[in-house]
Amino acid sequence: MDELFPSGSLGCAKLALLLAVLLGSVSAQGQILATGPIYRIEAIEVHGNHKTRSHLVRRALLVRPGERLAVDDPAFELSRYRVLALGYFASVHLRLRKGATRGAAVLVVEVVERGTLVITDLFLGTSEATRAWGGLGLAERNLLGRGIELEGAFVLGTDPLVERARLQQSYWLSATAPQSRWRRLELGAALLLVDGSEFFRRSGSDASSSPEHFLSAGYRRLGGSLGVSLDVGPTVRVRADQRVEAVITDLPVGATRELAVPTGTAPRSVPVPFDLIDGRSLLSVTSVTLEHDTRSDPVLPDRGALLTASADVSSRLFASRYSFVKLSASYRRYWALPWRHVAALQLFGGVVFGEAPFFEKFFIGDLSDLVPGRALGLNFSTLPSRNVFGTPISGRRYDDIALRCSGQYSIPWFRGGRFAYAGDFFIDAGLIFLAAKEDLQLRDRALLQSVPIDLTVDAGLRLDTRIGVFLFSVGNALGRIPF
Secondary structure (H helix, E strand, O other), rough: OEOOOOOOOOHHHHHHHHHHHOOOOOOOOOOEEOOOEEEEEEEEEEOOOOOOOHHHHHHHHHOOOOEEEEEEOOHHHHHHHHHHHHOOOEEEEEEEEEEOOEEEEEEEEEEEOOOOOEEEEEEEEEEOOOOEEEEEEEEEEEOOOOOOOEEEEEEEOOOOEEOOOOOOOEEEEEEEEEEOOOOEEEEEEEEEEEEEEEEEOOOOOOOOHHHHHHEEEEEEEEEEEEEEEEOOOEEEEEEEEEEEEEEEEEEEOOOOOOOOOOOOOOEEEEEEOOOOOOOEEEEEEEEEEEEEEEEOOOOOOEEEEEEEEEEEEEOOHHHHOOOOEEEEEEEEEEEEOOOOOOOEEEEEEEEEEEEEOOOOOHHHHHHHOOOOOEEEEOOOOOOOOOOOOOOOHHHHEEOEEEEEEEEEEEEEEEEEEOOEEEEEEEEEEEEEEEEHHHHHHHHHHOOOHHOOEEEEEEEEEEEEEOOOOOOEEEEHHHHHOOO
């Protein structure tokens, strides 16, 4: 049958959406204004969903039967983004066809399902401190086609070459129930077991990663979380979580760190800051996260933005032995360039107030692409930041203030494969900043030499496949193999 979308109508919708976002063109009913021929939506059909229930797709749409909409109404394009964001489909296309009566139309949603049993994490690496570590994360994103998500992961390493250290291992399991027709809240629960042995410097220069200069503090974390999330707008979601953990620590008594002093000066030492309560304690954290997502694709977007802001609060008023507030925000913006390449700006910032355990602070490996990051909460490396600019960043590992600003340039390789859905080559470069609050108050060197900043770079290939998203990059190699 004849389609009612004229040539270029989706492009008009994108343009109208952009203008609406920039100029705030919103009707009294909260709908973005549009122009063009208006049709009454007679029915909604979903095609191509062999596994996924149709009501999951219809619920994500911003269009309902009985509504009267212009063919270039931005609600169609926003609906496509929302269906893609479910994570069940490799591609989503919307079209209108003539209805049974004059002025009526049927909205047809054509989808291509992606594999929903995916590899979420692949942990593999070696370092001076840990000869090898490995693990795997798996998820079923759409159990029985009902939108139920089950996810689990584990990681473990060999015995570290650090004094008092023991084998590290971590296990995580979560489940999420989707929204139903009658319940607007999405429910989630998770369990976590961490048996860790964190490395703290006790001697040597900040630039040294030799395990003999470190001392280990053993700790265990056992707990879980319950959370709810709610869509409060077409592109906005709010999530609240309550996490409770039992923390058991084994801290070295009287551990000190030898400070570097000029030749002929008496040795100096200070207590090692473990940032842990010795023995048994309870950690209770309440988290609230706000997400605004207008990306064209959740994996390899070429336009739109993702804004995430979160607040974590732990207080003795709620039985927690730790009292702190952690605030963080990230922003990613994507632009499709005229020659079909993609540019992106990525910003991140966070601050911790109070007395947080070290594993709740910002870690250098989570900011830099050139340093091994944490795997399920565990750190297996003693490698400091690369310190390209010769700043105090080498001495920063877990701290209260973190910033990252980077730019990314992507070159699309292909789209539309049966196993590999899409692939992009990319290059990423930026600056990172990690500091304690007192670092901003005290300095004994020139400003540029006192600010703990460093360069982070990465380049490689990102693949979106039926079994997960895979990253083959320079940073991945440097972070997993000690150089």
